[in-house]
Amino acid sequence: MTVSATDNKPALIRISRAGKFYGAHKVIDGMNLDIFPSEKVALIGPSGSGKSTLLRLLMTLEKLDEGEIEIDGVSMWTESMAGRKVPAGPAHLKAIRSHIGMVFQSFNLFPHMTALKNITLAPVTVLGMGKEEARQRAVELLGEVGLGHKQNAYPGQLSGGEKQRVAIARALALRPRILLFDEITSALDPETVGEVLEVLRRLAQRQDITMLLVTHQMHFAREVADRVVFMEHGKIIEDAAPGQIFGSPKQERTREFLKSVLQY
């Protein structure tokens, strides 16, 4: 089922037999998924199928219960200490996280900081970047997302679309190799969705970033993704190129799901 194993590059993200429970409810169920460098993968599926949970597992916001996740060949939740495998400590997780950034549905900007401060905070405190260098870079990033004029605005003074663009710039400031996007346009007014998608479109051109995005907008998934993963009940049902998934899906469930969402 996996498509992109065509080139011989090793997987950047390797998820094997992954399982996650909430109480007795298994929300990720024996999942296997390899994602290769610079791939742009769209995750689709019905509500409650575990898409957000998968991204949250990758961001270490949730702990994995079963199986394994490897980032660039390094196990996420275990580290070896004196030749033995032990549960990952804070330093190991911090190192793993340094490859990964995330943009949230609800922005989660820090409301008491300006757009600029939101972006410089992590480079200064995490990467130890100089204040002036961090500032210059933040100004650059704000320019890239079309908000050069909003440096000193507080999140409360920005529209939804602007907030989300600041959030993207903030995630980019740490230069992650992997970027996770969880329905980042669902909380937006229809007229501001376009400006955020435009930023995503440009990011999708970059070879140095691997993207994993959850979206309910099929036309957008089709346009930017080079691979679409359909999941349901915590399992991957189909994993194929957009043309295939949206043109002639192999699985009956995929067809039903697409039919129901494309009606609207």
Added chain:
Amino acid sequence: MIFDWGFAFSILPAFGQALVVTMQATLAGMALALVLGLVWAIARRSRNRLVAFCAGFLVEFIRSTPLLVQLYFLFYVLPLWGPRITPLETGILALGLHYSAYTAEVYRAGINGVARGQWEAALALNLGRAVTWRTVILPQAVVPILPALGNYLVALFKETPLLSAITLLELLHTAKLIGADTFRYLEPLSLVGALFLILSLMASTLTRKLEKACDRFRHG
């Protein structure tokens, strides 16, 4: 015998020094309560269960026992362990400790009021626990609770008369001494009551103003 205004005015200056002592105890006690309360509130969220439980128990214990008894405990027992401290210092310690149990609850409410997404964004940015607390969580937690902290400042101020029980010459103790000297309790005690009333009414007005300002800060 009715209220003697002349006598009342004649003893007014005697309360000047006592008012200074009362203010010292109030401000230093509150400063201690603000610091200790924050410590308890953060300890209660510790990932170490034992630390979290102990902090929770401590807060509950301090909150359910009388300040006067805590005051006696510190006043009579601390010297047995060695440290020689003045009644004022004992009073500050007791007030600070007692009210830290209340400020801890206030901080807790403020911290719980910070959206989950803020913690998650901080983690996604790899900020680390100390930086997250200092730059993301606490600045957002503190502003909404300033009025509540202001109310506890007033409450603490009104409990300073208890320090008279450990010989501190604050307002009430001064009134009692004047009463014992002159056999007139009505005027000095009424004066002290009036002083407290005026000062707490003023402080409450300020707190309400602060509340309005905080609301504006949050919604605008």
Added chain:
Amino acid sequence: MVDYLPAMLSGLKVTVLLTLGAMAVAFVAAFAAGMARLSRRAPVRGLALVYIELFRGTSALVQLFWVYFALPLVGIRFDAVTAGILVLGLNTGAYGAEVVRGALSAIPREQYQAAWALNLSPAQALWRVILPQAVIAMVPPAGNLAIELLKNTALVSLITLGDLTFQAQTLRAATLESGPVFALLLGIYFLLAQTMRFGFRRLENRLAHGQDYGGVR
């Protein structure tokens, strides 16, 4: 220490008596002043406000001293127990009045209107419709106030009333065992407070069954 047990027990009795007596006074004062604050008549509202601000604006200990030491000089004399129950009760009642007022004004207007539409008299509406709903919101803060009251009873030891704290002070003077005596005293107050907290939780749970306004929310 066993020799002193009777003294501590009599102190416990005084503390419990004071707490219960003052709770009764506070209950009456809180409802009277809390409802008066919502009265249509300005003088009634004003009177309630003066009472509340007077007792909340000054210190409980100052109030106690004033009633016990100053009032006799103008001819009003109370014994220590009465003074204690009265002052502590009125003091707590002033805080309770705000609780009552808050809970009453939190009941949606529609409830008053529905009672009006059913032709209930104002008293009937209050007693049968409004209060049963408002009381639920009053119980948790009332529990906190009751514990504050219990703690405040220690103040009466300063007007030489033989409560727990007073007996402990006597005991300390006699034995010079400050540490154990006061640790024991703190422990007793803690247990009393926990018992009260437990009682108020039970009350809260009993009252909280199935309340709904029967409309969309």
